[in-house]
Amino acid sequence: MRGGVVVLEKKMIPVKLDNYKPLRELVFESLREAIINATLKPGERLMEVQLAEDMGVSRTPVREAIRKLELEGFVVMVPRKGAYVAGISLKDIADVYEIRAALEALASGLAAERITEEELEDLERHLVKVNEYTEAQNLHSLVEIDTSFHDILYKASRNERLVQIISNLREQIMRFRTTSLAVPGRMKEALLEHKELVEAISERNIAKAQELAQRHVENAENIMLDSLQKQFGEGKLK
Amino acid sequence: MRGGVVVLEKKMIPVKLDNYKPLRELVFESLREAIINATLKPGERLMEVQLAEDMGVSRTPVREAIRKLELEGFVVMVPRKGAYVAGISLKDIADVYEIRAALEALASGLAAERITEEELEDLERHLVKVNEYTEAQNLHSLVEIDTSFHDILYKASRNERLVQIISNLREQIMRFRTTSLAVPGRMKEALLEHKELVEAISERNIAKAQELAQRHVENAENIMLDSLQKQFGEGKLK
């Protein structure tokens, strides 16, 4: 029902009925989510028939979802055995952080060049919220707003592939994220680092933004590795 | 038939019958190869039945291979339409180089820290060959040995994920590689840059290695973007 009067549209509406998602996508997202929040634990076996039954679909979309999880590093395949939730060693975590430090420095530098005023304001609004949640010790909301903060920041780099790679790397260790920010004092420290970073970016100080981003990641790495090393010894985290 | 006499094995043979590869892997590699060397051209439609027939397999492994190609950015999916070989814009290429510059700098710096003497010697042996092929203007062999050179270099970073990401990014634009090294004078230039880089690494000069690697990638980018800009205008390369 469009009403009786035909109105001339200003623009052609980009009619995207892209709401449609294949089952494999839903399964993929569902499984990834479960792996990230440790509902599916490292080392756990993923059996196709069982997953298919649980989700009420056939094996085909489940298999296709697993293929994608495999490439993103969330599961490992053992030929003729099946898929297992990927374990991750301390070395793996260190490796990921090493890459993230470089890429987040790159992204922050690019953001300092390319960010718009609107985005900058948005970032600052986020900082206010981060502040609130930090005061309130609201860990859950903090993690959420923190993720959103970084999303805006990285998008400002105007490099979609970069955003995608960083996002993937962050997800890889987000399985242990709670451990990181839960360390006493880290929340306030991180907030300060974020503030400095935004300041450098708003000053369009590329080198400083890079430097701060890199150090920010390195700090997060040290905290996390420390606390993990205490929890577990060496070996794979399973 | 193991023969009549049982011989005591010196060592436990790491009995990996890992020679086995699922069909989906073979199909995956085959398709990726075809896309990289432009047998399958950007924008071309990939039809499952046809590919399956051509390769003498069923649709299932073909579909699974396509799922992986999708995640690696080699194909784009249009829901209910199928898969198309991914087109790539000049912006895309610039984005990829932007990331590569940062990551190859990182890898080279790490290599300067962690490379072994054996690996260094191996690199220098490769340089000799690069020299030969450059003199002989043997483009094909040059591309091959160049790839191998970089593989050794990046492995020396002792960061497998880093190696994997860089490899993927290189493959993404390898589809246009011929254009890059074919530019007159670039081959010699690249050789010189490689020599300097190896020198910096053998001196364990981390900062210099990073700097040289970054500039090397940036140079390659400029050459390639220039020559592509002449060939095509704007728009997707199809």
Added chain:
DNA sequence: TTTCCAATAAAGGTATATAATTAGGGGATA
């Protein structure tokens, strides 16, 4: 009791069958 072998079940790998959606063409009508 322990070890080895065989039978069997269970799971992944592959192929095929069915459903659903889309593109395209041809004909009818204005």
Added chain:
DNA sequence: TATCCCCTAATTATATACCTTTATTGGAAA
């Protein structure tokens, strides 16, 4: 002649069936 609609063919999406390999378990023999 042009436009609109319906029908058909083709293709993807999903489900199911079949094949192959591996792990397990129970029993027989040493």
